[in-house]
Amino acid sequence: MADNVVAGEAENGPGRRFEGRVALITGASRGIGLAIAHRLVAEGGRVVITGRSADTLKEAVAELGPDRALGIAGKADDAEHRADAIGQAVDRFGRLDHLVNNAGINPAYGPLAELETGVARKILEVNVLAALEWTRESVAAAAGAAAADSSAATGHGLRSIVNMASIAGTASGPNIAFYGVSKAALINLTLQLADELAPATRVNALAPAVIKTRLARALYEGREEEASAAYPLRRLGVPDDVAGPAAFLLSDDAAWVTGQTLRVDGGASVRAAW
Template sequence: MTQPTSGSGRAALVTGASRGIGYGIAEALVARGDRVCITGRNEDALKEAVERLSAAAPGGSAEPRVIGVAGKAHDEAHQAIAVERTMEAFGRIDYLANNAGTNPVYGLLADLDLGVARKVYETNVISALGFAQQTWKAWQKENGGAIVNIASIAGLAPSPFIGAYGMSKAAMVNLTVQLAAEMAPGVRVNSIAPAVVKTKFAAALYEGREEEAAAGYPLGRLGVPEDIGGAAAFLLSEQAAWVTGQNLVVDGGLFLKAGA
């Protein structure tokens, strides 16, 4: 199997992409000429994102270059529908970016409600596995492709008060290497571990104190969705054709200070 080339009619499915990091990934893929299906829970926000991405898509093709499928990431029926509609619209799914995630709790693991822990794990990890399985069966098993899972530096080291989220992202890194081993040689699987990125999802970690939060980063700023979008676009391209099973830390140098 040959690895897909970016652009030239390639197609991608990006989960949790109505805003934030997922939108940044979709934006980077659309800009280089890929066709993209995005998912999200809020139908109105998803529709707006599809319109913005479509308006920015290069070329004048009459065929849609961006579609959206609303639903909850952990819902197996939604996973199947998203993959089915992507195949119907584009005839292929070369790339999968698993970005959908949740972090509904802030506090100590010792006090964590186990029902909430299960919800976090279901949304952040099991949904990624489900989308990978569906994409594998629909296209990538026979035709090859690439997958990127969005993890977090919270999965690599203790992070105060977001332990449940960190546990799930550590599992995401392990899911990545397991899938990379099992899906080779036709499908490459990598993950990205961002530090704090300026999104609504992460607002509680920096809002009202951005300058203070950014002071801990050697590069002097927090991340933006485009930072992760660019990294994902690289991993979902022929430039990364010999890269699989890796976790790319994109953290503005934060870990440099942690090890100092």
Template sequence: MVQRFEGRVALVTAGAQGIGAAVVRRIAAEGGAVIVTDLQQDKIDALVAELGPDRALAAKVDVTQRDQIDAAVAAGVERFGRLDLLVNNAGGCVVSTAPEQTTVEEWNRQLDLTLVGAAQCIQSALPHLQNSRGNVVTISSVNGLAAFGNVEYSAAKAGQIAMTKNLAVRHGGSGVRFNIVAPGTIRTPNWDNQPGTLDRFVKMYPLRRIGEPEDIAAAVAFLGSDDAAWITGVTLPVEGGVLAGPPILDLTPSGPADQG
């Protein structure tokens, strides 16, 4: 595998499993060191043990708590000497009520986790990224681009996209890049308690499969590397074609044409 992250350091939020863990492994495989943050201490410890202390550092972080973010960034810079890439992966759908019944508290909880949390991570990492002409890749969703339900989650994801465009323009002069990866449905542990759901979702996708965490990790590695050195402010959908439209039905007649 090419070593696009040799000598570079990334911080990945929600890096213990699913998309986050795939991103961590991809960056490490390409020669980078990774600050792995998550709320699940046992899982980040296991991942760091897998990669080794020269490749990874564990930090328990709740992205709604700025002091925890700052501590993780400081610990990573102290260990590895720099920070080149922030991957904002933390988030999730935390509201299950109908949108017309969502309370202010539920709205705030969703926005704090998915949008404000990403903003706080950027604020903490930015001085170090400016020193290294680094970049930020935020994991948004196709929900931020089209109507797939989950109104509050979708609004937060759309907010990430708007924030990224504005930051790309604001900080382009300093060489810091900001981009988005927008996944479709990805096979992660979040679906483990919903048997059969992913099989039903396959029918939505022209490529006839659900995405894997490694599909997203590959896109993050591209945008986070020098291969994307002249790309900023973009949203890269990685979604099996679902935004293009539903799979085309086979309308070929199965028998002789009606000659009547």
């Protein structure tokens, strides 16, 4: 198990909030998605994780435990991959309780004036439209699995969803402008889905600041001390800083929380308000 997972466990060990539950996490072969998967498994859950690299997914499943995890390789915006992952989740584990729309891309750095339209379209397809499709198909599949299970005492389908947004979606910022546009759209999508899917399914979002992952490397590599100085907590985030809040929003501890976007930003938004 990764070192940061151990460091992120509560002092008295993890609870069992996800005992008997199944979660599907997109873009989870590494980074934030994998940290969330570790957290849910540590609390008794089983997970289906997706990612583009079959080899990296195989390593992740070995970390999580083959009896607790299933990895399915593919691109988040590919319809066949989406149907396969959701179908295998239900076939393997018999149910689907939680969805984390974590997969996202940011292939363009620079001002909007220099952005190629094709690149912008791809960002929207992966960061926004794919999240909508994963949600619609997961809700339908989970409902079907619950209806087919005569032994299910609760009759629950998909209980909760967490969308991975960004503080870039809450304010303008240099160099990653259209990524921020896509995350602002995802935040609004969260609001709309929370309204439409209630009361059966809760939908919330997380808006992290810079987390030390491969995706964000260009924002801090070679200047981490300088980048950290912008945060009141004086450090950049690590994946486990997001995994804990994600587990809370997915769990029944947040049973009366929906349509919210929780900033996980080391205090960055407080300083911006000054």
